[in-house]
Amino acid sequence: MNRFIKYILLGCCMVANQNVRATGEDELSRIKENYRTILVPFAEKTDSLLSDFIRIKPETEISDQVVVELQQRYPFDLDKIKDYLKKMAANGSWTDINYADTKRSGWEPKQHTERILELSKLYYSDQTDFYKSDEIRKAIHLALAYWFSARLKCQNWWYNEIGIPKTLGTAFILLEEQLSEEEKASAIEVMRNAKFGMTGQNKVWLAGNVLIRALLERNAQLVKAARDTIVSEICTGRKEGIKADWSFHQHGPQQQFGNYGLAYVSGMSFFYRLFKGTAYEFDKRQLAILHSLVNEGYRWVIWNRYMDISSLGRQLFHHAQVHKAYGLAFAAADLGLDGFPKQGNFCVGHKHFDDSDYTVHRSKGWMGTVKMSSRRVIGTEQVNEDNLKGYYMGDGATYFYVRGDEYLDIFPFWDWRKIPGVTSYEDEKPMPNINHTRSNNASPLVGGLTDGRRGMASMQLVRDGLKAYKSWLFTDDFAICLGTGIQADTALCVTTSIDQRLKMGDVMVLQDEDWKKIEGRQSFAQKELRFFHDQTGYITLADEDTLVVESGRRSGRWCDFMKMYQPVAVEGEVLSLHLRHGVRPLEAKYQYVVFPGIDKEKLKQFDVNREIRIVCNDSVAQVLQVPSAGKGYWVAVYQDKEIVLDGKKFGPVSSGIYYVERTAHGLEKKLEAPFRLADAGGRD
DSSP states (O other), rough: OHHHHHHHHHHHHHHHHHHHHHHHHHHHHHHHHHHHHSOOOOOOOOOOOHHHTSOOOOSSOOOOOHHHHHHHSSSSOOHHHHHHTTTBBBTSSSSSOOOOOOOEEEEEHHHHHHHHHHHHHHHHHHHHHTTEEEEEEEEHHHHHHHHHHHHOOHHHHHIIIIIIIHHHHHHHOOOOOOEEEHHHHHHHEEEHHHOOSSSSHHHHHHHHHHHHHHHHHHHHOOOHHHHHHHHHSOBBBSSEEEEEOOOOOSSSSSIIIIIHHHHHHHHHHEEEEEEETTTOOOOOOHHHHHHIIIIIIHHHHEEETTEOOOSSTOOTTTTTEEEEHHHHHHHHHHHTOOOOSSSSOOOOOEEEEEETTTEEEEEOOOOEEOOOOSSSSSOOBBTTTOOOOOOOTSOEEEESSSSSOOOOOOGGGOTSSSSSEEEEEOOHHHHOOOSSSSOSOOOEEEEEEOSSSOOEEEEEEEEEEEEEEEEEEEEOOOEEEEEEEEESSSEHHHHHHEEEEOSOOOOOOEEEEEEEEEEEEEEOOOOOOEETTTTTEEEEEOOSSSEEEEEEEEEEEEEGTTSSSOOOEEOOOOOOOEEEESSSSSSSSEEEEEEEEEHHHHHOOOOHHHHHHEEEEEEEEEEOOGGGGGGGGEEOSSSSEEETTTTTEEEOOOSSSEEEEETTTEEEEEEEEEEEOOTSSSOO
């Protein structure tokens, strides 16, 4: 009897195990089918987002993986495909690819893998006459044979462990039934270059590659491990990844919306679709976090399908603002979210990303941003010969957008020491290397305060012997920019850049009640100056310094700051306005107002004395009273000292930004944001 029961139980276990295996194999089959459905283009109605995107001319030099995948949304270019076939050598290589390339970014041999993927998609797409074509099939296997035998390696680990396996792995999933046993073994060997590890988006990329290997090996246990590793990054509160303020960090405490963060959102939207309808699909909590990252983070940094420059990170590629914005819009749509139109602003208000020292203001018709850095937050980075000149991009970089394209592809023409909003040295020497001289501002006195609609950002700048106190107050119609305590002990001239953008139309200055055109370079020295250019007005209020306006053509090269590009000169027209504080300034200051989306007549009629009151602008505090931003005072306090505002004493508990109003009992704090004096590691 016992033996009989034992056999029954053993039989039940065997059936149960077979059912588990069958269920696991069914799940893997569904995931593979989802892969193919997502990847292979089929004839379908084109949505407006895609139709808008494919009107943009494709890039020819690409390094960013998100842009690579974005360009795969273009319809097949059959002339390009025919050119691939024509340029394929007998050994499976392509004659127009430099396989000996040693660049760490934009590594040319990766194009070989991208062509394999493109041909694989073409082979399985019924949109062209190449559908299941013998010619395409033979080219694919020939190209695979070359890659497997050449065993090429890039000096940048990312390509070997993430980029190449990610691209080829996708092709392997499509081609699985076509692969011989030898090819499949070689494919799995390629995928073994990726292993679980690292943090943030790198961790997700690596797990995604392990997932592909697990699918090829039909290893349900490894598939689950890869899936669990991927979703483990759908969380907040870690040093890298999604932060509590819905910004995204990678490579330390550093805002990475458009680089690693965008790759994260794009990747997670793909995995959301990949696992949908299977036992591995995202749960409601995980989806809610992704939706919040888009709604509370990314919606703030996209304007008319352009991404703010300060969100691009080190990836200052050609057309980066456009490609990053479209990449986000497609990812959001895949997550079931929309609201990224070509025109229109559905996100009005003011937000300070406190974890990232980053402020975004959005009025109905314009957007303004400020990117700062501190002892806690890294301003920018230089990696793999990307961003060779961006040393000052976290020193209060300030951009204003009405259309969105005001700075599009301006980078080759920039004076990188006069990035808009930045106070820095004029110097002919090469830009400091960020990797040797850290891009952090050495002061912890950095922060922002908002009432939801308007707000103030402030920073003490301490770097390279230069000190300054800088504040920005954003209202519905304009932004007031203050600087004070500017000092440096150097023979180099110190400047503050008001703006440096593409020239669109005439540059005008108001003199003797008439608007006069400015051409070339002109210097001005008078107390109040009004300038107008491209729907934007500027009023300077201080009289201590010289203001310089430059308007004209400049030339430059993309490769000078992004080494992946070919050394080709390009030209463009630029407007630059900057203040000159002179050599060895002791207590220099500035005061100016920017009016995005204004016309000349309104700028001319603006009453500064009625609309703006600068109560204080010194190294103790910067205080503004602006009727359109509330009836009280916006106060940035840098020293723990009592200050007097119109005869009333205000004693802040600590340095920081405050909004206070007069009451019968004195000054009352309505809002406060003390500066976070501890660094990222919690040290004072």
